[in-house]
Amino acid sequence: MTVILRPAMAHDSIATSAIMNAHFQSVRWMPKFYALPDLRGFCREMIARSWVSVAVQNGEVIGFLARHNNYVHALYVTLAARGQGVGQALLARAQGEATALDLWTHQANSVARRFYQRAGFHEVESSAGHHNDEGLPDVRYYWQRGAKHV
Helix, strand or coil: CCCEEEECCCCHHHHHHHHHHHHHHHCCCCCCCCCHHHHHHHHHHHHHCCCEEEEEECCEEEEEEEEECCEEEEEEECHHHCCCCHHHHHHHHHHHHCCEEEEEEECCCHHHHHHHHHCCCEEEEEECCCCCCCCCCEEEEEEECCCCCC
16 A cells, blocks of 8 residues: 655645545544534644644545644544554654654543554643633643653
8 A cells, every 4th residue: 555645735624624524424422513614624724833743645635634843732533544554644644753752532532542552642731621622531642752652
């Protein structure tokens, strides 16, 4: 599988929002109050701010990571491409460009939590949902280059 990582372009908001929407629809615990046009606007804004890198295979966007400075706002991969190293490649690129990264994920998202822990992130804080629009319990993860965590 040849995957190309590149900065997102304006037209990528269609694919990135579709990837987010598919994730939200596939997760039982996630409230279903995001409309696709709202997600497209959200992705368009992140892309316009140059926060987004996309993973492309055979001309199709199959994943993306949105990062502003050291904060990871979003990391999503198509359902079909999960488990194939796409998210890992996007995150590794971000880790290569930063000395530290910080992010929040939902406590119920055990797949994401294991993924970030394998990538060297460690839990530094949790809340009852104060850091997300859904109001769901969340966890803050932190990674620092060269840090050793047990």
